[in-house]
Amino acid sequence: MEYVYTFLIGGAICVIGQILMDVTKLTAPRVLVLLVVAGAVLQGLHLYEPLVQLAQTGARVPLPGFGYALAKGAMEGAKESFLGAITGGVKAASGGITIAIAWGYLIALIFNPKSIR
Template structure:
Protein backbone atom coordinates (compact mmCIF):
# COMPACT_ATOMS: atom_id res chain seq x y z
CA UNK A 1 0.00 0.00 0.00
CA UNK A 2 3.02 2.29 0.56
CA UNK A 3 3.74 2.30 -3.18
CA UNK A 4 0.14 3.22 -3.98
CA UNK A 5 0.18 6.20 -1.59
CA UNK A 6 3.58 7.26 -2.90
CA UNK A 7 2.35 7.16 -6.50
CA UNK A 8 -0.98 8.86 -5.77
CA UNK A 9 0.35 11.70 -3.62
CA UNK A 10 3.30 12.38 -5.93
CA UNK A 11 0.97 12.23 -8.92
CA UNK A 12 -1.52 14.64 -7.36
CA UNK A 13 1.27 17.13 -6.65
CA UNK A 14 2.42 16.90 -10.28
CA UNK A 15 -1.15 17.21 -11.59
CA UNK A 16 -1.67 20.36 -9.51
CA UNK A 17 1.48 21.82 -11.04
CA UNK A 18 0.36 20.94 -14.56
CA UNK A 19 -3.09 22.43 -13.96
CA UNK A 20 -1.47 25.65 -12.73
CA UNK A 21 0.68 25.81 -15.86
CA UNK A 22 -2.23 25.06 -18.22
CA UNK A 23 -4.97 27.21 -16.68
CA UNK A 24 -3.12 30.26 -15.34
CA UNK A 25 -0.57 32.69 -16.69
CA UNK A 26 2.00 31.43 -14.20
CA UNK A 27 5.31 30.50 -15.76
CA UNK A 28 7.20 27.33 -14.85
CA UNK A 29 9.73 29.18 -12.64
CA UNK A 30 6.90 30.82 -10.71
CA UNK A 31 5.19 27.48 -10.14
CA UNK A 32 8.54 26.07 -8.99
CA UNK A 33 8.98 28.85 -6.44
CA UNK A 34 5.34 28.57 -5.37
CA UNK A 35 5.70 24.84 -4.70
CA UNK A 36 8.99 25.18 -2.79
CA UNK A 37 7.62 28.01 -0.63
CA UNK A 38 4.36 26.13 -0.05
CA UNK A 39 6.30 23.05 1.10
CA UNK A 40 8.32 25.19 3.53
CA UNK A 41 5.22 26.92 4.89
CA UNK A 42 3.35 23.65 5.32
CA UNK A 43 6.33 22.16 7.17
CA UNK A 44 6.56 25.27 9.35
CA UNK A 45 2.93 24.69 10.31
CA UNK A 46 3.62 20.96 10.87
CA UNK A 47 1.19 20.03 8.08
CA UNK A 48 3.63 18.49 5.59
CA UNK A 49 5.18 15.88 7.89
CA UNK A 50 1.96 13.78 8.05
CA UNK A 51 1.92 13.77 4.23
CA UNK A 52 5.54 12.58 4.20
CA UNK A 53 4.70 9.88 6.74
CA UNK A 54 1.86 8.68 4.50
CA UNK A 55 3.43 9.01 1.04
CA UNK A 56 7.18 8.81 1.69
CA UNK A 57 9.10 9.72 -1.46
CA UNK A 58 5.85 10.63 -3.19
CA UNK A 59 5.82 13.73 -0.99
CA UNK A 60 9.56 14.40 -0.64
CA UNK A 61 10.73 14.09 -4.25
CA UNK A 62 8.46 16.71 -5.91
CA UNK A 63 9.22 20.41 -5.43
CA UNK A 64 7.24 20.93 -2.21
CA UNK A 65 9.49 18.26 -0.73
CA UNK A 66 12.51 20.51 -1.30
CA UNK A 67 10.83 23.31 0.65
CA UNK A 68 9.90 20.78 3.33
CA UNK A 69 13.53 19.63 3.62
CA UNK A 70 14.80 23.23 3.82
CA UNK A 71 12.32 24.14 6.54
CA UNK A 72 12.86 20.91 8.47
CA UNK A 73 16.64 21.40 8.47
CA UNK A 74 16.28 25.01 9.56
CA UNK A 75 13.84 24.09 12.32
CA UNK A 76 16.17 21.38 13.62
CA UNK A 77 19.14 23.75 13.48
CA UNK A 78 17.18 26.47 15.29
CA UNK A 79 17.19 24.30 18.40
CA UNK A 80 20.95 24.93 18.61
CA UNK A 81 20.98 28.66 17.79
CA UNK A 82 20.74 31.23 15.02
CA UNK A 83 23.67 30.18 12.83
CA UNK A 84 22.76 26.47 12.89
CA UNK A 85 19.24 27.49 11.84
CA UNK A 86 20.64 29.27 8.80
CA UNK A 87 22.97 26.39 7.94
CA UNK A 88 20.46 23.63 8.79
CA UNK A 89 18.42 24.01 5.60
CA UNK A 90 21.51 23.81 3.43
CA UNK A 91 22.79 20.74 5.25
CA UNK A 92 19.44 19.02 4.82
CA UNK A 93 19.38 19.64 1.07
CA UNK A 94 23.09 19.50 0.21
CA UNK A 95 22.94 16.07 -1.44
CA UNK A 96 20.03 17.03 -3.70
CA UNK A 97 21.62 20.32 -4.70
CA UNK A 98 24.94 18.60 -5.45
CA UNK A 99 23.29 15.93 -7.61
CA UNK A 100 21.33 18.58 -9.54
CA UNK A 101 24.49 20.58 -10.24
CA UNK A 102 26.58 17.55 -11.26
CA UNK A 103 23.93 16.07 -13.56
CA UNK A 104 23.14 19.51 -15.00
CA UNK A 105 26.82 19.93 -15.83
CA UNK A 106 27.03 16.47 -17.41
CA UNK A 107 23.94 17.09 -19.55
CA UNK A 108 25.33 20.48 -20.63
CA UNK A 109 28.54 18.75 -21.74
CA UNK A 110 26.74 15.99 -23.65
CA UNK A 111 24.08 18.07 -25.39
CA UNK A 112 23.97 21.37 -27.19
CA UNK A 113 21.57 23.58 -25.22
CA UNK A 114 19.53 26.06 -27.24
CA UNK A 115 17.95 29.20 -25.92
CA UNK A 116 14.21 29.67 -26.35
CA UNK A 117 13.21 32.89 -28.06
Protein backbone atom coordinates in the same frame (compact mmCIF):
# COMPACT_ATOMS: atom_id res chain seq x y z
CA MET B 1 -0.43 0.10 0.30
CA GLU B 2 2.72 2.21 0.75
CA TYR B 3 3.34 2.19 -3.00
CA VAL B 4 -0.23 3.24 -3.71
CA TYR B 5 0.00 6.20 -1.33
CA THR B 6 3.39 7.15 -2.76
CA PHE B 7 2.05 7.07 -6.31
CA LEU B 8 -1.19 8.91 -5.50
CA ILE B 9 0.34 11.69 -3.39
CA GLY B 10 3.36 12.20 -5.67
CA GLY B 11 1.11 12.15 -8.72
CA ALA B 12 -1.32 14.61 -7.15
CA ILE B 13 1.50 17.05 -6.46
CA CYS B 14 2.66 16.80 -10.07
CA VAL B 15 -0.91 17.23 -11.34
CA ILE B 16 -1.28 20.39 -9.25
CA GLY B 17 1.88 21.79 -10.81
CA GLN B 18 0.72 20.90 -14.32
CA ILE B 19 -2.72 22.44 -13.74
CA LEU B 20 -1.08 25.64 -12.50
CA MET B 21 0.91 25.87 -15.73
CA ASP B 22 -2.02 24.99 -18.00
CA VAL B 23 -4.81 27.03 -16.41
CA THR B 24 -2.92 30.11 -15.22
CA LYS B 25 -0.38 32.28 -16.99
CA LEU B 26 2.32 31.17 -14.57
CA THR B 27 5.56 30.08 -16.19
CA ALA B 28 7.33 26.87 -15.20
CA PRO B 29 9.96 28.67 -13.05
CA ARG B 30 7.21 30.50 -11.14
CA VAL B 31 5.35 27.25 -10.51
CA LEU B 32 8.64 25.72 -9.34
CA VAL B 33 9.15 28.52 -6.82
CA LEU B 34 5.50 28.36 -5.74
CA LEU B 35 5.69 24.62 -5.04
CA VAL B 36 9.00 24.87 -3.15
CA VAL B 37 7.68 27.74 -1.02
CA ALA B 38 4.42 25.86 -0.43
CA GLY B 39 6.39 22.87 0.89
CA ALA B 40 8.40 25.12 3.22
CA VAL B 41 5.32 26.94 4.49
CA LEU B 42 3.39 23.70 5.03
CA GLN B 43 6.34 22.29 6.98
CA GLY B 44 6.56 25.48 9.01
CA LEU B 45 2.91 24.95 9.95
CA HIS B 46 3.65 21.25 10.68
CA LEU B 47 1.24 20.14 7.94
CA TYR B 48 3.70 18.55 5.49
CA GLU B 49 5.27 16.03 7.91
CA PRO B 50 2.08 13.89 8.12
CA LEU B 51 2.02 13.80 4.32
CA VAL B 52 5.64 12.62 4.28
CA GLN B 53 4.83 9.94 6.87
CA LEU B 54 1.99 8.70 4.67
CA ALA B 55 3.51 8.96 1.20
CA GLN B 56 7.28 8.73 1.97
CA THR B 57 9.15 9.52 -1.28
CA GLY B 58 5.91 10.47 -3.01
CA ALA B 59 5.98 13.61 -0.87
CA ARG B 60 9.77 14.04 -0.57
CA VAL B 61 10.80 13.84 -4.22
CA PRO B 62 8.52 16.43 -5.90
CA LEU B 63 9.29 20.14 -5.56
CA PRO B 64 7.41 20.75 -2.29
CA GLY B 65 9.64 18.06 -0.77
CA PHE B 66 12.66 20.28 -1.37
CA GLY B 67 10.99 23.15 0.48
CA TYR B 68 10.04 20.69 3.22
CA ALA B 69 13.67 19.55 3.58
CA LEU B 70 14.93 23.14 3.72
CA ALA B 71 12.36 24.19 6.32
CA LYS B 72 12.80 21.06 8.43
CA GLY B 73 16.58 21.48 8.47
CA ALA B 74 16.28 25.15 9.38
CA MET B 75 13.82 24.38 12.17
CA GLU B 76 16.09 21.68 13.61
CA GLY B 77 19.15 23.92 13.27
CA ALA B 78 17.33 26.76 15.03
CA LYS B 79 17.04 24.57 18.13
CA GLU B 80 20.85 24.58 18.36
CA SER B 81 21.79 28.16 17.48
CA PHE B 82 21.01 31.15 15.29
CA LEU B 83 23.67 30.08 12.81
CA GLY B 84 22.13 26.60 12.81
CA ALA B 85 18.88 28.11 11.60
CA ILE B 86 20.71 29.57 8.62
CA THR B 87 22.86 26.56 7.76
CA GLY B 88 20.45 23.80 8.79
CA GLY B 89 18.32 24.01 5.65
CA VAL B 90 21.30 23.77 3.34
CA LYS B 91 22.71 20.82 5.30
CA ALA B 92 19.38 19.00 5.16
CA ALA B 93 18.98 19.54 1.41
CA SER B 94 22.63 19.20 0.42
CA GLY B 95 22.12 15.84 -1.28
CA GLY B 96 19.40 17.20 -3.55
CA ILE B 97 21.36 20.36 -4.26
CA THR B 98 24.47 18.34 -5.19
CA ILE B 99 22.55 16.04 -7.53
CA ALA B 100 20.82 18.99 -9.23
CA ILE B 101 24.14 20.76 -9.85
CA ALA B 102 25.90 17.59 -11.03
CA TRP B 103 23.11 16.55 -13.41
CA GLY B 104 22.73 20.10 -14.70
CA TYR B 105 26.44 20.26 -15.48
CA LEU B 106 26.44 16.83 -17.12
CA ILE B 107 23.42 17.64 -19.30
CA ALA B 108 25.01 20.98 -20.29
CA LEU B 109 28.12 19.11 -21.43
CA ILE B 110 26.16 16.57 -23.48
CA PHE B 111 23.56 18.78 -25.13
CA ASN B 112 23.92 22.06 -26.99
CA PRO B 113 21.58 24.66 -25.44
CA LYS B 114 19.49 26.69 -27.85
CA SER B 115 18.73 30.32 -27.18
CA ILE B 116 15.09 31.38 -27.14
CA ARG B 117 14.30 34.49 -29.14
